[in-house]
Amino acid sequence: MPVVAVAATTETLPLVVRAVGNVEPVATVTVKPQVGGAITEQRVRDGAEVAKGELLFRIDPRPYELAIREAQAKLDRDKALLVKAEEDLRRYVTLKAKDVVAQGQYDETYSQAKTLEGTIRLNEASLARSRLDLEYSEVRAPIAGQVGSVLLTVGNVVKANDDRVMCVINQISPIFISFSVPERYLPAIRERAAKGELTISALPAGEEGRPPVTAELASVDNAVDAKTGSIRLKAASKNTDHRLWPGQFVRVGLNLSLLEGVVVIPTKAVMDGLNGPYVYVVAPDGLVDARRITPGPIVDDRTVVQKGLAGGEMVVVDGQVRLAPGARAEIKPSGQATAANGAARTGAVQ
Numbered sequence: 001m002p003v004v005a006v007a008a009t010t011e012t013l014p015l016v017v018r019a020v021g022n023v024e025p026v027a028t029v030t031v032k033p034q035v036g037g038a039i040t041e042q043r044v045r046d047g048a049e050v051a052k053g054e055l056l057f058r059i060d061p062r063p064y065e066l067a068i069r070e071a072q073a074k075l076d077r078d079k080a081l082l083v084k085a086e087e088d089l090r091r092y093v094t095l096k097a098k099d100v101v102a103q104g105q106y107d108e109t110y111s112q113a114k115t116l117e118g119t120i121r122l123n124e125a126s127l128a129r130s131r132l133d134l135e136y137s138e139v140r141a142p143i144a145g146q147v148g149s150v151l152l153t154v155g156n157v158v159k160a161n162d163d164r165v166m167c168v169i170n171q172i173s174p175i176f177i178s179f180s181v182p183e184r185y186l187p188a189i190r191e192r193a194a195k196g197e198l199t200i201s202a203l204p205a206g207e208e209g210r211p212p213v214t215a216e217l218a219s220v221d222n223a224v225d226a227k228t229g230s231i232r233l234k235a236a237s238k239n240t241d242h243r244l245w246p247g248q249f250v251r252v253g254l255n256l257s258l259l260e261g262v263v264v265i266p267t268k269a270v271m272d273g274l275n276g277p278y279v280y281v282v283a284p285d286g287l288v289d290a291r292r293i294t295p296g297p298i299v300d301d302r303t304v305v306q307k308g309l310a311g312g313e314m315v316v317v318d319g320q321v322r323l324a325p326g327a328r329a330e331i332k333p334s335g336q337a338t339a340a341n342g343a344a345r346t347g348a349v350q
Contacts, residue, residue, distance in 0.1 A: 002332040003319035005282050008265045010311035013299050017254040021179025021202065025170035025246045026236070027143050032166060034136040035059060036159040039152060044167060046149050050141040057139040057166060059158065064134040071127035078120045085113040145171040170246050175239040177202050177215055179252045180230040186220075188256055189233070193217055200235045202250040204243060212253070213237055213244060262296070263305040269317045270295060270303055279309065280316040286328045288316075 041058035044050060092109045148168045152158065158166075177200065181189070192198045201212035215237035224231050233254070237244060244250070269279050270293070281291045293308035309315070314331065316323065323329060 001319060001322050001327065001329050003280075003282070003316045003323065003329045004333070005314040005316045005329075005331045006266060006269075008263050008305065008309050008311050008313050008315055010261055011264050012258060012260045013262060013264065013302075013304070015256045015259050015297050016299060017181050017185055017256050017297075019179040019181055019252045019254065021177050021250050021252040023204075023244045023246055023248040023250060024176040024178050024234075025145070025172055026174055026176055027145070027171040029142050029145075029169045030165050031056065031139060031142075031169060032164070033057075033059060033139060033158040033162050034160055035064070035133050036157075036162075037061075037063065037137065038157045039154050042150070042154050044147055044150055046147070048147045050144065050147055050169065052141055052144045054141045055138055056141055056147075057152075059137040059139065061134055061137040064130060064137055067130040068127065068134060071123060071130045075120065075123040075127055078116055078123055082113065082116040082120060085109070085116050089113045139166065141169060143169055143171050145169045145173075172242060172244070172246060173239045174236050175244050175246070176218065177213075177235045177237060177244070177250060177252065178232065179235075179254075180225070180228070180232050181254060183224045183229050183231050185254075185256060186224070186231050189217075189220060189231075189254075192256065193220060199255055201253045201255070202235070202237070202244070204245075204248055204250050207243075213239075213250075217254075259297070259299075259304060263309050263311050264299075264302050265305055265309065265315050266317050267298055267301050267303045269315045269320075271320060280320050280323050280329075281309070282314045282316060282329050282331060286330060288323050288325065288327045288329050290325045 037059040039057055040060050042056075043054075043058075044056040050056065088109050092106045096103070096106045146169065148170070150167045152164060152166045158164065179200075189198065198217035200215050200217065202215060203210075203212040215235035217233060218236040219234045221232035235252075265279065270277050271279065273290075273292075276292055277295050278290050278292045281289045283289065291308055294306045296304035296306040298304075316329065319329070
C-alpha cells in the first residue's frame, strides 16, 4: 500500500504546555457611599482611568459640617464646666482637710468633675466621628484602575452603605492571567516555581501577528479540580500598554522545561488501539509493524515518544487506515499517497 512516512528524530525540545486562559483584574472595588445625602458633584466619567485617592463624587457636606460645629460647641461647653468643677474640687479638698464641709458635699463635687471628664471624652469621639463623616462625603478611588459605567450621577440621593453601586473600578496594571493545566504537570511546575524560573506567554485573540505578552507565574491553586483533573494557575503581567483587558480570553504557553535527547514524531502518526497508543513502523524492506509506544508530552503538532521507538525509524503519518501488521508498504510523497489511497478506497466500494 502507498503510504507517507517520516523518520523519527532525536531532538532537544522546549516543553511548552498550551492552555486557554482568561484575564482577571488584580483587584476589583465596588464603590458605595459610606454616608447619606444628595450627590452634588460627579468628577468621574464612564471608562475613565483614575489614580488612587482621586475624587470621584461629592455628597452634600453641609449636614456633616453642622454636626462638626455642634460637637465642637458641646466639647467647649463641657471643658469650661470641667474647669469650674476642678476649681470647686480643689477648694473642697482644702475645706475637707479642715473638716469644714461634709463628706457628702465633697463626694458630689468629685463625682461632677469625673463625670465631666467622661463627657468630654465622649464629645471628642463624637467630634472625630463627625469629621470622619465629612471626609466620607468625598468619595475617592481606593485603588488605581479603570472605571466601568458610572451608575449614579448628580442629584441622586444615597444612604450610608447603600445597596446601589456608584461605579466599579478594576485594577488592570498589573493584571492576572488565569489558566488551567493537567495535573500531571504539577510536580514540575512546583519544582520550577520554587526556583522562580517559570514564565508564560499569552496572546490575545485577534493579535496573531504581534509578539505575545510575557508574564511571570504568580500563584498555584491550593487544590486540584477533581472533576477535570486540572490545576489552576495565575501569572502576573505588568500590562503597562493595556494590551490585556479583564474578561479577555488568551492563548497561553507555559514554558515548563527543556526535553533533551528525546524521540519525536508527528502527532498524527499516533493511533489509539485496544491495548493503548501505537504507530505503524515501516522496515527498510517495506514490511509494516504495529509498534506499541509510550507517548510523552505533545509539543505543538509533535509527540515525544518515551518508550517503544528509536530515532531514525520510519513511521507512517498518512495511509494507516488500510495497513495491518505484516503488510507491505511503499513510501510515497504526500500527494501521490493520498491520491493512491483514494483510488484504492473507491475501487473497494465498487
